[in-house]
Amino acid sequence: MFILAAAGSAVGLGNIWRFPFIAGDNGGGAFILVYLVCIFLIGIPIMMAEVLMGREVRSSPINTLRRLVTVSKASPAWILIGWMGVVAGFFILSFYAVIAGWAMDYVLVTAQGTFEGATSATASATFNSFLESPLQLMLWQTLFMIITVWIVARGVSGGLELAIRVFMPMLFILLVVMLGYSITTGGFGEATEFMFRFEWDRMGVEGVLAAMGQAFFTLSLGMGAIMAYGAYVPSQASVPGTVTIIAMLDTVVAIAAGLVIFSIVFANGLEPGQGPGLMFITLPLAFGQMPMGTLFGTVFFVLVSFAAITSAISLIEPALAFLVEEYNAVRSRVAISLGVITWVLGLGTVFSFNVWADVHLIGERTFFDLLDYLTNNIMLPLGGLLMGLFVGWVLPRKLVSEQLQMSSAALQAWFVAVRFIAPIGVATVFVYTILRGILG
Numbered sequence: 001m002f003i004l005a006a007a008g009s010a011v012g013l014g015n016i017w018r019f020p021f022i023a024g025d026n027g028g029g030a031f032i033l034v035y036l037v038c039i040f041l042i043g044i045p046i047m048m049a050e051v052l053m054g055r056e057v058r059s060s061p062i063n064t065l066r067r068l069v070t071v072s073k074a075s076p077a078w079i080l081i082g083w084m085g086v087v088a089g090f091f092i093l094s095f096y097a098v099i100a101g102w103a104m105d106y107v108l109v110t111a112q113g114t115f116e117g118a119t120s121a122t123a124s125a126t127f128n129s130f131l132e133s134p135l136q137l138m139l140w141q142t143l144f145m146i147i148t149v150w151i152v153a154r155g156v157s158g159g160l161e162l163a164i165r166v167f168m169p170m171l172f173i174l175l176v177v178m179l180g181y182s183i184t185t186g187g188f189g190e191a192t193e194f195m196f197r198f199e200w201d202r203m204g205v206e207g208v209l210a211a212m213g214q215a216f217f218t219l220s221l222g223m224g225a226i227m228a229y230g231a232y233v234p235s236q237a238s239v240p241g242t243v244t245i246i247a248m249l250d251t252v253v254a255i256a257a258g259l260v261i262f263s264i265v266f267a268n269g270l271e272p273g274q275g276p277g278l279m280f281i282t283l284p285l286a287f288g289q290m291p292m293g294t295l296f297g298t299v300f301f302v303l304v305s306f307a308a309i310t311s312a313i314s315l316i317e318p319a320l321a322f323l324v325e326e327y328n329a330v331r332s333r334v335a336i337s338l339g340v341i342t343w344v345l346g347l348g349t350v351f352s353f354n355v356w357a358d359v360h361l362i363g364e365r366t367f368f369d370l371l372d373y374l375t376n377n378i379m380l381p382l383g384g385l386l387m388g389l390f391v392g393w394v395l396p397r398k399l400v401s402e403q404l405q406m407s408s409a410a411l412q413a414w415f416v417a418v419r420f421i422a423p424i425g426v427a428t429v430f431v432y433t434i435l436r437g438i439l440g
């Protein structure tokens with residue numbers, strides 16, 4: 001069950017929508033290498049840290065940290081990790097709901113046969129005219145929030161488990177089918193070139209930060225989502241084993257999505273770096289050309305919407321679980337209130353693609369760009385850095401080793417990762433990016 005829930009959290013828009021476009025914007029090859037290194041050297045160890053903390057205390061992330069601080073007689077300042085996670089969860093969910101709304105809209109648009117025989121010009125025109133309508137975007141964002149809140153209000157279990165068990169494998173199968181299609185497009189060779197040829201000059205320091213941020217985002221790390229789910233891991237389950245499975249699954253989905261999307265990009269002479277619209281402009285082309293494309297496309301967008309819902313649930317869970325524990329509040333009321341706040345914040349993202357498209361904050365960023373940057377490139381890695389330090393240096397060693405149940409060599413290696421590699425890695429990238437920003 002934990003594997004299902006955590007995989008449901010990890011696999012989402014981050015893999016299918018965000019990974020390809022961020023990789024495209026940052027030149028491919030070297031970006032993906034850094035991303036993979038971050039997954040294995042930082043992501044997996046930090047995910048183990050989150051699970052072990054969650055399982056040790058078995059409550060919401062904020063209360064988990066409170067308890068662990070007491071146990072370790074450490075400064076209460078560490079509890080801020082939990083609060084920052086709650087805020088990051090709100091910020092992320094606010095834009096996540098808008099993008100998930102796009103996927104939901106595309107279920108209908110694809111089902112109507114809009115993309116049969118479409119050219120890249122018509123595919124981009126369809127997408128751009130959709131973005132121009134704040135009302136349309138709001139409609140779908142609202143629907144997505146309602147569904148998420150409704151599921152969360154009823155408690156994370158039952159129906160959700162079934163949905164993950166059925167839809168996740170379907171998503172895999174469909175991705176494999178599309179991978180098969182993408183090999184026939186003539187763009188596949190160029191796509192693998194683009195993704196796996198490490199040309200460092202195609203990427204700058206910002207690219208390294210983006211790759212690290214994406215590694216945290218895609219594994220749902222640094223904000224307490226996995227810690228919250230860790231509370232449900234049975235004591236006899238192996239933490240390293242389950243975490244490795246989840247990380248592998250997540251990585252395979254992202255790479256497959258990348259291969260599919262970039263094959264279509266190159267087969268149609270498109271640009272890989274075209275921002276958040278990448279998936280919504282390229283995939284319809286494939287669905288328009290492949291046999292039974294309308295059916296496959298419709299099912300695909302349904303599955304992506306489901307994948308987004310299972311991730312969205314984990315974005316609210318840390319805040320929700322905390323409020324319910326702390327104030328003994330009614331779960332459904334808390335869920336609705338949190339949903340409303342997130343929805344309002346999400347309007348900023350809705351407007352970023354139309355009426356506020358020219359409003360730039362801090363650099364050339366729209367409101368959406370800023371939220372995305374702040375959460376993925378700063379808050380999540382910072383959360384991960386602090387978690388690494390806390391688990392590696394502050395928690396009693398005995399508690400940690402009892403939770404992980406690993407051979408002493410493996411435990412030693414893990415300690416090196418959380419004590420040194422993750423914190424120093426994240427800190428170095430931060431400092432570098434800041435210096436680059438200042439020195440130009």
Ligand code: PHE
Nearest residue numbers: 010012013014217218220225
């Ligand atoms: N991992 C999710 C995705 O890839 C997003 C997410 C981030 C979910 C952080 C929870 C916490 O879509």
